[in-house]
Amino acid sequence: MPYMKPDDQRLLFVPIGGSGEIGMNLNLYGHRGKWLMVDCGMSFADNHLPGVDLIFPDPEFVEDEQEDLIGLVLTHGHEDHIGAVPYLWSRFQCPIYATPFTAALVEDKLREAGLLDQVELHVVDALEVIELGPFSVRYIPLAHSIAEGHGLAITTSKGTLFHTGDWKLDDRPLIGPACPSPVLTELGEKGVLALIGDSTNVFNESESGSEAAVRESLKELVAGLKNRVVITTFASNVARLETIGEVAKATGRRLVLLGRSMERIVKAAKSTGYLTDFPPLVDEEDADYLPKDEVLIACTGCQGEPRAAIARIARDDHKHLQLSPDDNVIFSSKIIPGNELVLGQLFNTLASKHINVITEKDAFVHVSGHPGRAELRKMYGWVKPQCVIPVHGEARHLQRHATLAREIGIKHTIVPKNGDIIQISTKGLKLIDEVPVGRLALDGTEIVSVADEAIADRRRAAVQGFVTVSLVFDDDGALAAEPLLAILGLPRGDDDVFYDGMLDAVETGIERMPRSARHSDTLVEEAVRIATRRFCRREIGKNPGVASLINRRSELEFQ
Known part of the structure; x- marks a missing residue:
């Protein structure tokens, strides 16, 4: 209604x-x-x-x-x-x-x-x-x-x-x-x-300040830098992209764009009447061959996004570009609250390679x-x-x-x-x-609730580890074979003594069940879960996710 x-x-x-x-x-x-x-x-x-x-x-x-x-x-x-x-x-x-x-x-x-x-x-x-x-x-x-x-x-x-x-x-x-x-x-x-x-x-x-003032500051800053200059900023900031183009022209550097979102924004801007005087671009494949003092690279990743261009460059896994000692990376952006840790790690990665890192705390590079x-x-x-x-x-x-x-x-x-x-x-x-x-x-590719069980299981596995228990039962509810364990992400998970102790805990948990209860997969799963977690908490202080794979001998024979 x-x-x-x-x-x-x-x-x-x-x-x-x-x-x-x-x-x-x-x-x-x-x-x-x-x-x-x-x-x-x-x-x-x-x-x-x-x-x-x-x-x-x-x-x-x-x-x-x-x-x-x-x-x-x-x-x-x-x-x-x-x-x-x-x-x-x-x-x-x-x-x-x-x-x-x-x-x-x-x-x-x-x-x-x-x-x-x-x-x-x-x-x-x-x-x-x-x-x-x-x-x-x-x-x-x-x-x-x-x-x-x-x-x-x-x-x-x-x-x-x-x-x-x-x-x-x-x-x-x-x-x-x-x-x-x-x-x-x-x-x-x-x-x-x-x-x-x-x-x-x-x-x-x-007040926040004017983009025009940032343009003047960046021109002066880049003019005083030697070797390659990389400016990473929010891809959507068309005015800042235009500024980077003007900085390239003013300092005699050729402009390279890195990052799909930045390319998408430039395309949309040009199609709607913006960036009409943007300088010609050099293909990213050719960027590494330009003289260092003649290149200016605009790229994505100013908030430390792991898949963005500057993060990949810092990790040395960008397919076309590598930075060298004494190159420069300017973060023309604000450090958004919550991103301090990931950006700090990125700054340190670049600094460990002797690359000059310039942020809003070092120069006037953002409003x-x-x-x-x-x-x-x-x-x-x-x-x-x-x-x-x-x-x-x-x-x-x-x-x-x-x-x-x-x-x-x-x-x-x-x-x-x-x-x-x-x-x-x-x-x-x-x-x-x-x-x-x-x-x-x-x-x-699926849209689910943030409380979805699959995400909760993944979170538990990431923090606490995961154990999969494979069981085969006879028709009368007895174990037909020794259980098999697959242990993921637990300390001592490759230790034979630890494995055998967990195996004993699982078998004991099943043996304590009434024979009639062992015909219920739900009750078996719960008994195995309790036994496995109790053992792990006692031995290593972890509370792992537990999954049981249950087979019945009659079912196997039918198959």
Whole structure:
């Protein structure tokens, strides 16, 4: 049964992903019986999900409301806002709206997933108004660390909402319009009921800074370096890629691109009118043959991703390029919280090869794409929202953003968590209900719950080891042969004394079972599991996963 009836005049906001976390942004707005979805993003798995690369918000509630879902509106092309589209779209199957550059990235993803012919993808121009049922949506250009970052002015019969998306202030943008813009003041003059906004950088008091300043700094830095120079950055930052091209031209170096995602972004940028003066590229196969002082390499992997180009170069397993002592690697990026350890390992790997590593801590090589508190104050001064709902951040970010809004004088704030249904009105914000939320994982080619038993087994095996026990029973329930054990990932697993002790424990566990119980595979499996784990805990302090392979002699004879 639909959550809302067609005559339901309430204005609702429901974060499904991205509130209480950074990444996996998926938000719903509800009004007069219809839902509008904003963004559909992913995040990267951590070590808690071994064998899994990508995770997505669980769109169970969206699926339940599919008949009343009128569209998916994408704010910009970062993976945490569009990355789940090819994986989840079949669950809700609605039209998608995006500006040209973002649409080009989504189109490429849909083509790769074999969905391009099925998806209704609409390309929208900035400032164009699109009518979607009870919602009138206008794309508001904002500065960000990717081409075509946008906020959304969503007008309803109850008032106008401003969903900022990801943004920053930049009065000297290299790509896109300057921000601030008169459109923001215009919004405030007309009246904004609620601002739903980016909280990522709320702990930074100062403004983020301009991409133009980074360009000037990188030109000066690279001009003073000898030997090869590698700049690794976020592939999606088209302005930074343009800067790297300008640095190559200014320093007389030839440009090489490494990394599939970087190549994809450059292709999409050129097809939508960006990077028109980008220098010609040298094939990666030829990069190693260029004089060292004449090469500049732009590559992926600035967050230490193990499969990305810079990590493979550091491990000496890139098929075309190796670095030498006194070469230089510039990390033109922020060290994202949570990535400190893996990046530290990458820095040390490069340093052990006598390669010069330069990060944001060593030189001015990066500016954030998210607003600090100074920028948030300015935004609120222009837009003048009656209510503020912080999103796009961990709980601590959202709490600090709400505090800032109250300090500025905004009376109505609420700190959401995924699954909250929040009613927005001129009286303020009210939590009225909750819906089911969760996380899905891309496990190989299958999309499963992060609580899937296979992932749990894999995690246990990674930490505690695994034992497989093979058993053959007679018709009367007696063991017809000595059990066989396969031991994986346990200390002393190759020790004959340890093996024999575990074997005795398994046989004893079975012998203590009533004969009638041994005809039940379930009861046998449980007895073997208990006996094996008890032995391992006592002997080596491990609690391994246990699997039993059970055969019956009569079954074997029949086969």
